[in-house]
Amino acid sequence: MTNDIQTNPERRHSGAGGRTAWHSRSWLVAVLVLAPLQLAPTCETGVVGNDGNDGCTLEAQICPDGTAVGREGPNCEFTKCPEPTTCTGEAKICPDGSGVGRVLPSCEFAPCPGETDVCTDDAKQCPDGTFVGRVPPKCEFAPCPTPVACDLDGQRCPDGTVVGRVPPKCDFAPCPTPVACTTEAKICPDGTGVGRVPPTCEFAPCPGEEPVACPADAKPCADGSWVVRVAPCCKFALCAGESVACTQDVKQCGDAGFVGRVGPCCQFAPCP
DSSP: OHHHHHHOGGGTTOOTTOOOHHHHHHHHHHHHHHHHHHHOOSSSSOOOOSSSOOOOOOOEEEOTTSOEEEEETTTTEEOOOOOOOOOOOOEEEOTTSOEEEEETTTTEEOOOTTOOSOOOOOEEEOTTSOEEEEETTTTEEOOOOOOOOOOOOEEEOTTSOEEEEETTTTEEOOOOOOOOOOOOEEEOTTSOEEEEETTTTEEOOOTTOOOOOOOOOEEEOTTSEEEEEETTTTEEOOOTTOOOOOOOOEEEOTTSOEEEEETTTTEEOOOO
């Protein structure tokens, strides 16, 4: 009997009235298993917490104005979205001629077509003299205009020079500013006098002298102007900024001053 009691201690107190101790333990297990079922929240996917949370899932709903609301309340429903804000009805004209209005939630103007970034306002000069700025989305410089191929015809100016057409409109380049030559005169063999004439300010030919007939072709300059051949050497006149290496001898003028050789023909410059 002693061995039976030691081997089966759970039956030690069985007797009248009663049930063995293992029956009590079975009831305790049943209570622990069923208790969570009574504590489950009303939301299907909710969880029970003890920190004051209502036990709803943490998912969010995006509202029309871009804000987000979560679930709350006994039914774990999404909170009501904020009431829409009314923006002013003004519009902004975009570079392409279209218009954009103000948009929620900040009521800032909507971006113009193609606009995504704000670029710096520096500019780059193109070979034709125009300027281009930076454009979205990479804020790189806009391409320069495609070079215009103008006709190669020329226009003769009052001073005898010829100008060509220049981009971007292919109009004729402006004629050079008229040259004011000195008023000195040269006495010709027949006793008459001739003065200096533009554009080279050389003396006009004396009566009876056969003027030098140079070819009528013209040479284009870098600035878009054209130059023709000049007498007596029939070389092309110098473009703006050009120079020629003449000999270094000088000529004394009537005022005791000196002048050197200039121009494509390296003739002495007119005296003051």
